[in-house]
Amino acid sequence: MTRSRTRTGTRSRTRIRAALVAAVATALLAAPGIGTAEAVPSPDHHCVFEGIDLNAFLGVSERLIGPPPCREAFVGERWVRTLPGWGTATGPDGAVYPAGYTPSRPAPMDDFLAKLQGVRIVQDIGTRQEWSVTVGPEIVRRVDTVDDQIIANFASHPLRPLSAGPHTSTVFMRLSAEHCDGLGDNPDDHCLPAGEFQYTGNTPVTFFPRRR
Template sequence: MTTAVLRSARAAAILTTLGLSLGLMTGIAEAGPPRDRQCISPIFLGGSEQWRDLNQRYDVRERIIGPPAPATDDIPDPPGGPGCRTALPGEKWVRAVPPWITASETEQAAFLANFKSARYVIDAGTAHERSIMAGPEILQSGTIPGDVLPPETRGLPFVVPVSPVFRPLRPGTHTSTLYVTMNERVCTGRGPAPGLSADCLEAGESAYPIIDNGPFTVLTGPPPPPYDAVP
């Protein structure tokens, strides 16, 4: 066999191997989250599409990661599973958490006035641990629509920290923990909101009281298409 033939055979073998590898990687990616980056609320159902879709609700184009509250008898799992815990490789992402729902605008205003900062700790306790600080500019507030579930939250004011855009993470399992610093103690005036384990935040820094603060996964596979290529 000539040298040229050997080179051609080796090249064909390499291409075949790459083709199989890419096919496997593509298969993994397709089993993951949709490329349109739509995150359906795992806590509140009903209402308009803008309310159900967290990307629309918070005007976020990137992948939203937000460990959800466990499903209850009144709130079934949304389509595709119980929340937004997977990302494709190469994706920037945003951390969303359950909103702080208050009994009236008085408690909502108290949260807004006393919120000092947020600290997002990514991959705590690992060699890749890092913290990102953010200020009151990340807060979004409003009123819960009158046609969502659970019904006892309808028409109530809320405040929610929505993180800055974070850079992509390597494939594998990751964690994200939110700490908030308040100037003074604040309470909801109505008990814990869905997805939260406490109805008060003390002065100083404390962990935002998410019930289901489990890890999330960045899959192995090809990078996503450009943002402007996604419908």
């Protein structure tokens, strides 16, 4: 039976922000100034989120779609879906789990990576033009230690262009078994279910005709 849980709250946003800010602090990438959303996409493919160049951080040359400043592309342009990172306790020492839960690996991040089967990215969910693509565990592009957490960061392979106009992009994650992050004992806040579940909301995406 498929269970659905959307991971789009403050905790997920805080995790990806923490990973990116830490990358700046350790000089892993150059951080351009924060830009504002434009009416049409910039010819520059780079996605800047909270001052961080996500393309450089994730090693992606194509246009990224995911966080609020980066939800527009040109017709005919291939794009890459990113999604909020998943953080866990740094190791087995001090990890806190809900009652009755036993991880399959001592370190919580190793437990998550061992259970991750991939994601299903659905475009225009619930409409006649709905289509989806499945990406395996290679959706994880990098794993970083940030203060008291380890964070897995995600990006898909390049996806085919969408038609002109508004669309949605929804990500479902697949795990072989339940995973808990070791950061607390409330399963609603700290665990992901076995099977397929909704990981993001219906992210709005707009594709624009190219300027002549």
